[in-house]
Each structure stands twice: as structure tokens, then as C-alpha cells.
Amino acid sequence: MGAMMIKLSDELEKFFAEGGREVEAALRKVTAPDEEPIANLDDGLLYALGLDAGASAQGKRLRPLLCLLVSDSLCGRTDQALPFAASIELMHNFALVHDDIEDGDEYRRGRPSAWKRYGVPHAVNLGDYLFTKIFAALLLGEGAVPAEKMVRFFALMTKTLDHTHRGQALDMNARFERIDLAHYMRIVTNKTGYYLAAPLVAGAIAADAGAEVEQALQRYGMAIGPMFQIRDDLIDLTHGKGREAVGSDVCEGKRSFLAAFVFERGAANEAARLEEILNKERSETTPEDVAEVLEMFNRTGAMAEARRVCEEMTEQALVEIDGLPEPLRGRLVDVTRYLAARQA
Incomplete structure (x- = not known):
């Protein structure tokens, strides 16, 4: 399934x-x-969001x-879901x-990242300003969304x-550690699981769907979020992620699923060599590295295991939504299959 091209x-x-x-x-x-x-x-807000005149990509807008x-x-x-969607x-x-x-990523969505475009001090301030807009977006619902829903949002x-x-x-703390797969899953569950589950639950809150539907969507999101991140780890080494080149995660020293697999299950000399490369400064990491x-990653079976885990988590996600009403269940099945097979 992971190698197939699936369209919505x-x-x-x-x-x-x-x-x-x-x-x-x-x-x-x-x-x-x-x-x-x-x-x-x-202007930096528009640049970061891909809304400026020069933008060629805006991101997936998945959430x-x-x-x-x-x-x-x-x-x-x-209408009642839109404020949370924007936020x-x-x-x-x-x-x-x-x-x-x-x-230290210099590229985002095929062009210089915000800090590279505006400098670090401005980019820090820009990120902080974007943070305030999260709550301004939620307040777009004021007067139109019932107060109890606003509180829940x-x-x-x-x-x-x-x-x-x-x-x-957790991710930054792990940058120079030999993490195992359990630690990797703890990182991505926090980093991607909750904030992929949140918009799903918010959509159910907006629709007054009830606790049972909300809980099913929460479980679904907590499965599909880590799968999405593991898929990202694979894409970085096969197609790139809109950054300067394939293998940006290696240059960054990222402890990906693939790295955690080698640290946990690879031979001692392989783990040591991987650690040596990942711990290099970005500027010192070569294309040969x-x-x-x-x-x-291919030789040790890390790539194959990542694909297997993606498929396993995809199937688990589909189990969680099996009892949801139509057309939601069918639509989410299509989206899930698409995300599991994406190449970018």
C-alpha cells in the first residue's frame, strides 16, 4: 500500500x-x-502562511x-468549525x-524559511505574533458560536x-541521544498525535456529535498523527520535504524512526557510525554521509520496518472510525489511504 499512488x-x-x-x-x-x-x-505573517504574492505553495492545510x-x-x-480550523x-x-x-532548516515549502528570509530576531518575533493570532482566530466565532463551544475550543x-x-x-533533548523506538513514539505522539487529533475533535464539537464520536476521532487522530510523522521520515530520504535536498533530517541530526530502529536493533558498529554522522554539524554533513x-537504513531493514509500522497504524486508525456514521466514515477512509500513500 505504501508504494501505491492513491488519489482523493x-x-x-x-x-x-x-x-x-x-x-x-x-x-x-x-x-x-x-x-x-x-x-x-x-508581511512576514503572509510569507509564513504562504499568502504573499510570491508564494508558490501554502502547505497541505491538512488540519x-x-x-x-x-x-x-x-x-x-x-461555519462553527471554521474558527478552530483557522486557529x-x-x-x-x-x-x-x-x-x-x-x-537550522533553511528552506520551507521550496523557498527560504522565515528565519533565513527575515533573520532570526525577526523570525522569533514573527512566530510569537503568529501565536497570538491562534486565539484571534478562535474569537472569529464570537457571537456566532455558542459560548460553551467556544470554551471547549x-x-x-x-x-x-x-x-x-x-x-x-523531548525532540530537542534527544538530538544527541541514542533513542529507542518507544522513546521515538513518545516524541511523535506528543508532537503530531495530539495536534492532528484536535481538529477532528473540534469538527465533532462544532457539529454537536456527542462524546462517543469525539472519542473515536481522538483515537483515530492519535493513530494517524504518528503514522503521518513516520511517513515524513521516509519521504525525507526518498523525495525530500520541500527543503533544500533529500536527507535534510540526516543533516539536521534528527532522531527519526529510522535512526531509532538502528540504535535499538542495529549492530553496535552501525549504531556508532550512524551516531557519528548524525552528531556532525549541519555544515559538515556531506552528500556522501x-x-x-x-x-x-535500507540494509538494516529500518525502511521496511517504517513502512510496516505505517501500514499497521493505518489499519488501526481505520478500526477506530469503523463505527462512525456515513458519510464521515467513508470520507475518512479515503483520506487515510491517501495520507498513508503520499510521497510529499
């Missing part, structure tokens, strides 16, 4: 295109300055579109701006931010 249905493609326009309009509304624009800030999809599937409308996209991009600084966002930052701390690591 025409119906979902149309829904996501329309939903993307809704999200973009909300993002533009919440990021529009109330006073004279400030250089390196207001906000899932939020809208759940709400539409359950109640036939998206989760702002959260995602706030995290990416700071993440690129922390990782704020609580859900707070919980999601908490887990994401804890996961990022990246090629050696890729060959090691």
Missing part, C-alpha cells in the same frame, strides 16, 4: 478546494493589520481541512517558524499546545 475522490478534491478557500479567507481576515503595516512583521470535513460530514455545515493552521505555522530556527487548543511543546522539548545513512 473528485468529491473530496472539490470539498478540500472549497474548504481551502474558506480557510484562506479566515486567515487573511485574522492577519489583516488594524493599523499601518509594520515591515518584517505583517483545518480535516476539521471542516468532520463538521460538514456530521451536520452539513462548517489550528496558525498554530501549525507558528510551530514551523520556531521549529525551523531550532533545527479554547480548552482543546490549550491542551494541544501543551502536548506539542512538550513533544518538541546522507547516501551512507540511506544505504544503512
